[in-house]
Amino acid sequence: MKAKIRKIATFVEETLIEQGQNVSPPTRRAAAVAVIENPFAGRYQEDLSGLVDVGEELGQLLAERAVAALGIPGEKVESYGKAAAVGEDGELEHAAAVLHPKLGAPFRKVLGKGAALIPSSKKRGGLGVSLDVPLGHKDAAFVRSHFDGMEVRINDAPRANEIMVAVAVTSSGRPLPRVGGLKASEIKGEDGLR
Amino acid sequence: MPEVKIRKFMTAVEEIFHEGGQPAAKPHRRAAVLAVIENPYSGCFVENIQPFMEDLKPLGLKMARKLVEALGGDAKAIEGYGKGAIVGEAGESEHAALWHAPGGYGMRETLGGAKAIVPSSKKVAGPGARLDVPITHINASYVRSHFDAMEVGVADAPRADEIVLALVMTTGARIHARSGGLAAKDIKGEDGLR
Numbered sequence: 383m384k385a386k387i388r389k390i391a392t393f394v395e396e397t398l399i400e401q402g403q404n405v406s407p408p409t410r411r412a413a414a415v416a417v418i419e420n421p422f423a424g425r426y427q428e429d430l431s432g433l434v435d436v437g438e439e440l441g442q443l444l445a446e447r448a449v450a451a452l453g454i455p456g457e458k459v460e461s462y463g464k465a466a467a468v469g470e471d472g473e474l475e476h477a478a479a480v481l482h483p484k485l486g487a488p489f490r491k492v493l494g495k496g497a498a499l500i501p502s503s504k505k506r507g508g509l510g511v512s513l514d515v516p517l518g519h520k521d522a523a524f525v526r527s528h529f530d531g532m533e534v535r536i537n538d539a540p541r542a543n544e545i546m547v548a549v550a551v552t553s554s555g556r557p558l559p560r561v562g563g564l565k566a567s568e569i570k571g572e573d574g575l576r
Numbered sequence: 577m578p579e580v581k582i583r584k585f586m587t588a589v590e591e592i593f594h595e596g597g598q599p600a601a602k603p604h605r606r607a608a609v610l611a612v613i614e615n616p617y618s619g620c621f622v623e624n625i626q627p628f629m630e631d632l633k634p635l636g637l638k639m640a641r642k643l644v645e646a647l648g649g650d651a652k653a654i655e656g657y658g659k660g661a662i663v664g665e666a667g668e669s670e671h672a673a674l675w676h677a678p679g680g681y682g683m684r685e686t687l688g689g690a691k692a693i694v695p696s697s698k699k700v701a702g703p704g705a706r707l708d709v710p711i712t713h714i715n716a717s718y719v720r721s722h723f724d725a726m727e728v729g730v731a732d733a734p735r736a737d738e739i740v741l742a743l744v745m746t747t748g749a750r751i752h753a754r755s756g757g758l759a760a761k762d763i764k765g766e767d768g769l770r
Contacts, residue, residue: 387593394587395730408584451589510706512731536590537706537727 383432385439386419388544391536392451400557411552413515413534414447416440423471423543433479437547440480442488444549449492452551457494459551460566461528464489465503465515466547469540477504480547489549490520497574498523510537515550521571526563527555578616580631583738586610586730589646597752606656606746607646608709608728609639618666618737625670629677635741636675636682643745644686651687655760656722656746658711659683660697664734672698675741683743690714691768704731709744715765720757721749 394412397405418440421432449456464485466477481502490496501516501523512535519525532550540546555566569576592604613635617625644651659679661672680694695710695717706729713719726744734740749760763770 388595389590389592391591392587392589394585396585397583398585399581399583451587510727533731535729 383421383435385416385436388417388419389539390447391415392447393534394451395532397557403558405557409552409554409557410452411517411532411550412448412452413532413548413550414444414451415534415536415546415548416444417536417539418545418547420469420472420476420543420545422476423469430475430479433476434483437480438484438488440547441485442492444547445489445492448549448551452553454553456492458553459493459520460554461517461530461552462489462493462496462520463501463515463517463532463550464548465513466545467504467511467513467540468506469542469544470506470508471542472506472545474504474506476545480545493520496520497571499574507540509539509541510535511540513546513548515548517550517552519566521574522564522569522576523574524564524576525566525569526561527559527566530556578628578631580635581614582635583612583614584730584733587642587646588728590726592751595751600751602748604746604748604751605647606711606724606726606744607643608726608742608744609642609646610728610730611635611639611741612730612733613739613741615664615667615671615737615739617671618664625674629674632674632678633681636678637685639741639743640682640686643743647745647747653747654687654745655714655748656711656724657683657690657714658695658709658726658744660707660709660742662698662705662707662734662740663700664736664738665700665702666736667700667739669698669700671739679741679743687714691765692717693768701734703733703735705729707742709742711744711746713760715768716758716763716770717768718758718770719760719763720755721753721760724750
């Protein structure tokens, strides 16, 4: 099954000052969001493999869009995340089918690597619902400076029969990380955790 | 003259393929660039605020250039525009009005002249507030196909002592424009209206 895409939105945030302190270089993060038709809206569908294929397609498309918006090579991306919001006639399981089985592999391919689990969130909601995309270091989930989240929303989505699918990437952790824990400079990056 | 202190930039791009009708041969694209800046006049009444307009001019230019870049880099592809501002709670709506001149200047410079008045909206609101930025044709305000709006906002802005400044541009008519009126191909483009 191919994705029926109504629109794609990209967002880039660049933080230059946080709590009065200059952030140098500025932290940057980007999200790409596709609004797609939910082929299974309004009914119970046992086999969700069609949406699994859609997830694979969007994994590449959205990762490429987000990385392009960020303006750095995929290999330079430091953290990532994904999320989906299902319109009111859909099911949370539809978000799961898009996000979990096959979206990750093409996403990681665009980044060159990505040993860590891609943190995710999902919800059902109406038009303009905000989606908080969780962010974690792409090669070592325990890197504390890179735990973060990015809010995205599109005022006219998701309609009842739509799904909003988002991926987010960053060039950096939080603007002023200072709560200790594992540092990005200390990771092995093999098991996806440390 | 107050310094322009920028806390963050946000760029949002929407690429619209359809809205229930036949997908267009050329997707409709619209983009917004937002800057979160410190409000130099927050917290007290300042009578003479006009000098800040001059200070904001370089930022207006920078944001307009970012916008054209976000829409593909060709200023000639831009057909619609708009601007707006959200003032944090320690400010007044008059502070938002400071954006009229520098925001318009930045876009006209970047687009190589544009005849129509730049439509605008403004309000005083808290962090995460959304603003519907009105959009019209850049050379003739009465072009009906280009009347549009883009909702913008930043999750953590404006704080009480901040202003969110917004510029918006589009690459054409609404995706399924069919409500008649003055068409872009029929404009004279002399008085900025028709």
